[in-house]
Amino acid sequence: MIGKSTSGFSRFAKATAHAAGRPMAFIVATGVVVVWGLTGSIFHYSDTWQLVINTGTTVITFLMVFLIQNTQNRDSQAVQIKLDELIRAMQGAHLALLDLEELEQEELDEFRTRYAKLARKAREEMQKGLRDTGTTEIDAD
Numbered sequence: 001m002i003g004k005s006t007s008g009f010s011r012f013a014k015a016t017a018h019a020a021g022r023p024m025a026f027i028v029a030t031g032v033v034v035v036w037g038l039t040g041s042i043f044h045y046s047d048t049w050q051l052v053i054n055t056g057t058t059v060i061t062f063l064m065v066f067l068i069q070n071t072q073n074r075d076s077q078a079v080q081i082k083l084d085e086l087i088r089a090m091q092g093a094h095l096a097l098l099d100l101e102e103l104e105q106e107e108l109d110e111f112r113t114r115y116a117k118l119a120r121k122a123r124e125e126m127q128k129g130l131r132d133t134g135t136t137e138i139d140a141d
Helices: 008-020 023-038 047-089 105-127
Strands: none
Touching: 008 047, 023 047
């Protein structure tokens, strides 16, 4: 059940996103723009000459958005699962935090408010020379 991705699209998206983030991809893209710029005088800076770079960059950008988003979604889900496992494994952790990404914004704001209150209290206690470590219960308000 757990193993490497077998989806062709997922493998392609991951490989493409990885390659696009490499220095060589930037160098190649820069080279294409430089060559295009240098050929401007040959093509008399025509509308077709401009259309080539505009169309090419637009199509590549459009396709890359979907490939990179696919990779980002999978990476984000993997990080969430890892964080969920850390929460689950920690004694005293609040298991209600396991699926925060599924909550509505108002519910997330409530949790953020509770944790901000804990942080303020911890900083105040730390300024008094007290410890800011340990497990503190969250007020249910």
